Amino acid sequence: MQNPARAADRDFILASVHELLVETGEDWDRCTHRLRVLGRADTQGLFRAGHHCRPGDPYGPLLHAWTVLQNTYPCQDTATLHGLEEACLRSADLLPAHPAPWVTLLGLRRRLRRPVLEVFRVWEEAVRRDPWHREAYRQMLRYLSPDECGSKSAALDFVESARARMPANAPAAGLYLAVQTDLYHQALAQQGVHAILARQLWETHSARRALEHGVALWTDPDFLVHVAGPADLNMLAYALVEARRAKQAAEVFRLLDGTVSPWPWRFHGDPVDKFRYWQDLLL
Incomplete structure (x- = not known):
């Protein structure tokens, strides 16, 4: 009872x-x-x-x-x-x-x-x-990824189609940077030459465009007003760190003021430890 x-x-x-x-x-x-x-x-x-x-x-x-x-x-x-x-x-x-x-x-x-x-x-x-529900787009992106039921081209096509219509400050605005981060992680996970060359993915035209877009718009404290805005800023800080854009990453870390989200930092171990390491180093 x-x-x-x-x-x-x-x-x-x-x-x-x-x-x-x-x-x-x-x-x-x-x-x-x-x-x-x-x-x-x-x-x-x-x-x-x-x-x-x-x-x-x-x-x-x-x-x-x-x-x-x-x-x-x-x-x-x-x-x-x-x-x-x-x-x-x-x-x-x-x-x-x-x-x-x-x-x-x-x-x-x-x-x-x-x-x-x-x-x-x-x-x-x-x-x-x-129309721009963040979790709906993220779930669909994961489903279409090569790790699940799709492919690299399917994921990129989905993101490109959405990005052409999406407002810059929509809750799903981080979708394009998310797919670039996923591709980077997939390259690292393959090890060997793919892992060695993975960082070059941040030098592609599409990745540079995603990073520059994020730095130009998201670092305005009043721009990302949706509830997961800090998670998107964490993604931007991570991507800038991995792309070796230290000055821009420092700007995002200052804006985050210690707010950590598990993804994408957890790919490399404990997310809090990884976040704090780069925060302390850059600031």
């Missing part, structure tokens, strides 16, 4: 989390950001329990899904993922204008390696509700 005090604590936490998500209103990007952060933090299975004990809460399945997607979790079998797919579709019925159920479903179908047309249909539902 469940301890009544523990059940009350769980219900209080779940109600508080629900309010935290509801209060984002129509800031869809912020809501999805909170779902991801909360899901990553739930290592005790609280949201799995909440998904079952609060069946009318449309955010419950989304929290559970992000927990499964981001943690080393005991229930990541195909049946669990299929069940969460159905739950996300029920959340979409309850939140018809919200992209978060579709972005969450996109993450699940990416994990299941579903066919590209099926995945694109889910992505289209998300961006129909929020």
